[in-house]
Amino acid sequence: MLKHKTSVLFVNNSGKEKKALQVPTSILLSWKKYLIAFVAIIISLCGILCFIVFRQTSAFYSGAFSAKLERANQIKREVDLEKVKASFKSIDQNIRVINQMLVERGFPQQTLKNAGGPDDFDITDVNEIASFYDKELARMEAILSESPIGRPHHGEQTSGFGYRYNPFGSGTLEGHKGLDFSGDSGDPVRTTADGVVEFAGVKGGYGNCVIVRHKSGYETLYGHLSRILVKQNQKIETGYEIGKLGSTGRSTGPHLHYEVIKDGIKIDPARFTKL
Secondary structure: OOOOEEEEEEEOOOOOOEEEEEEEHHHHHOHHHHHHHHHHHHHHHHHHHHHHHHHHHHHHHHHHHHHHHHHHHHHHHHOOHHHHHHHHHHHHHHHHHHHHHHHHOOOOOOOOOOOOOOOOOOHHHHHHHHHHHHHHHHHHHHHHHOOOOOOOOOOOEEEOOEEEEOOOOOOOEEEEOOEEEEOOOOOEEEOOOOEEEEEEEEOHHHOEEEEEEOOOOEEEEEEEEEEEOOOOOOEEOOOOEEEEEEOOOOOOOOEEEEEEEEOOEEEOHHHOOOO
């Protein structure tokens, strides 16, 4: 039967070219059987290939997962999870306290999204949580650096904010819009926050005066300086020496006059001298 052949004639569309092809008659009679066998072979080869790929990838990923799992178990053995949780909660509380202090001084409330994370976090989540606190504390640090917190001079405070008797002896009351710090001429005067020098020069009764504008929307004023060490539009950082203490302008002796201004309104700097 296999030797018996059948001729198959192929004719093109024009009918002019013809080509005969001899095919074993058994193939024509049993073409379904051969087709099924061919498809079965292809499926088998694909299955073998998929199995090989699966084995190799499984070995790779299971090895990486096993290493990560072993590392996590090692951390669990070495770290007291309850202490870690307590530490994060303590950080949360400290941030809330600092935040409240800033709010009391007129700064906007700082929202901490998902602070601390879930109470039942796994030890393998520590890196993610620690990264969250790194970012939040860096943001809080930036806010503090731009906020006029602290003292511009180490001397004793001799006059506060509000009404006081005229220091020139007239016996009348006058409004005092800042704090006075006593000191010696030439003592360093330092800015209380990062900012840009808005004014540096002589300003009426303030004498030699420096005004610094801060990103937080506040301004600080330093008056009666004997010497100015900065220029207008100069960028300065917290603690930068902007001038020397003196007695220029309307002054009874060497001292620093310090003001904090928000939206053009002078407010009590004593709220900012301590955090």
